[in-house]
Amino acid sequence: MRSVVALLLLVTGGGGAAAAAAQARTAAPAPLGAWTPTPELPGMGRPVDTAAVAARRRALLQRIGRGIALIPASHERDLEKEYIQDNDFRQNNTFFYFTELETQDAWLLLTARGPDSLETVLFLPPRNPGQERWTGLRLGPDSVATRLSGIATVLPVDSLERRLFAARFRVRGPVYVPLDVTTRDERRVIDLVFSGQDVRNLRQLADSLREVKDADELARLRRAVDISVAGHVAAMQAARPGMYEYEIEAVLEAGFRRNGADRVGYPSIVGSGPNSTTLHYDVNRRQTRDGDLVLVDAAAEWGQYTADVTRTWPVNGKFTPRQKAVYDLVLATQQVAFDSVRPGTTMRDLNRVAQTYMREHSAKLCGDQTCDAYFIHGLGHPIGMDVHDVTVPGRQKLEPGMVITLEPGIYLVEEGLGVRIEDDVLVTPTGAEWLSAKAPRTTADIERLMRGGR
Ligand SMILES: [Mn+2]
Known part of the structure; x- marks a missing residue:
């Protein structure tokens, strides 16, 4: 109604x-x-x-x-x-x-x-x-x-x-x-x-x-993204070890609704510790423990358009050296993919760039295998009215006005350690624009934000 x-x-x-x-x-x-x-x-x-x-x-x-x-x-x-x-x-x-x-x-x-x-x-x-x-x-x-x-x-x-x-x-x-x-x-x-x-x-x-967004669609998407960012920031600020995943979800979604979201764009994923390695975990019932990473993949819908944003952060506000090392490889992979976005490139090209970068910079981080073996999903997809919007085939050339996600991840099940960083990116005539970067992405920015909240 x-x-x-x-x-x-x-x-x-x-x-x-x-x-x-x-x-x-x-x-x-x-x-x-x-x-x-x-x-x-x-x-x-x-x-x-x-x-x-x-x-x-x-x-x-x-x-x-x-x-x-x-x-x-x-x-x-x-x-x-x-x-x-x-x-x-x-x-x-x-x-x-x-x-x-x-x-x-x-x-x-x-x-x-x-x-x-x-x-x-x-x-x-x-x-x-x-x-x-x-x-x-x-x-x-x-x-x-x-x-x-x-x-x-x-x-x-x-x-x-x-x-x-x-x-x-x-x-x-x-x-x-x-x-x-x-x-x-x-x-x-x-x-x-x-x-x-x-x-x-x-x-x-x-x-x-619908593949290339017009000005009105972009305005809606930007707003959906801004609202989503507000929810992510609120969740990071409120997080404490011992909170249940659903308590974090409540803060996150309150942030969406308070800022005018019509609804969530998709079921919110709040996966802590071992749950961070389950790609579409949305049960959100576990109690977090000191030392856990929390992977939050959630976004708001506004005016029929939805964002798609993931942040991963330590529930106690401080990355361990191990968590930071894995995180920084995912972050650098995302950055390399972003730097490669321009009209005429394809999602398949970007995928290859990301996989190659991760493979060549793994060192011994993921054990005997290189880390790209644990990057088990695609690099990204278009967003719009559907969170997985009308599909731009992998070989289709990107054009200015397309909006895609870049979301590399590494999921080490045996360690209960999953990291995904997902941002929404507008293809521009000369490259790309971050839409969701107001949600802190680097470990330093995340730690600073979480310190400020306590
Ligand atoms: Mn996504």
Whole structure:
């Protein structure tokens, strides 16, 4: 029952007394500014960047040439059947990308009859005041929706089938639908209207547009990253030997929420001691002991976009020489990978650079084998609306505007010693920009921060 409209994020301007108070309560630094709420939907909506979504729709239609794209919105999830634990609604990413609307049960229809004949129609369910007592205000097929969405033609959803039949006979070319996320009811409509037509999955086409982030997406990602950093810093500052992993998780996620996170981007990993070597450990029930390393892989989602950040630190605030040696090799490997990021390189190239560096600088650190034998996952992946965002294949050339993670690690199971350092990086025309580096990365910076907190 979340919001209706999402946002144009303006990280400018003052946030008023409430925001100032919230910032004062927050242990973490970095005031995050305020965003402009949508007056028609108090406490729910965020403004849509109507120019950005219109440009994305145009880009899609240009790729289609002649044809139809039909994209259903997500539906409210069922508390009794689906065991939802955060919100009972999150928009599907394809619908969001082309609308930035968080409204449910809607449809978006795009038709292209050639490069100069593009049409967008948004279908919305009628408003229902009785239901809105439960759900809060909803966007309906009226002038408010037209203004907030920037889509001129907004129709009630009961006219959907009629309009689709009209489009079917007017527009030649394939019909693109995100087939992998359509429900049985949606398929019934599509099969009814487009039987015998060339119906294709929209995902590949739509996902390829999402690889390079536009300015609005980058603003959302930066904000998600800043919020995530605030949570990591708060967790480092609060950590003490003897704390349970879930207590650290609580501080971390409080840092996210206090700074406006919509939810976590993925289940928070807080792995101490031996758990630091389990890549996707998210049970978080162990009690930490003096001398443990704690690996925290966690990030916030904001405005539909999520960061992906990992820090590893000693629970008592001081690295042992052994921990520092392993940590510094991971850190140097990450730095070498970062220094190699530039347009035209590939994830496969970066992987090779990282693996080679780690192998050649292992000395006897990891025993008989070189340490790259314990770097058992890929170097990184794109982020965006999905934490493992639309995949840029390993051999595809990186382009400015792509955002990737760099996350080398070494996991020595027998020692119960795992280190991963993960940062989010924007590919720029000349190289790369760290987005998450405000969370301390070097052992000296981590120790300084943790000392200051006690
Ligand atoms: Mn990751």
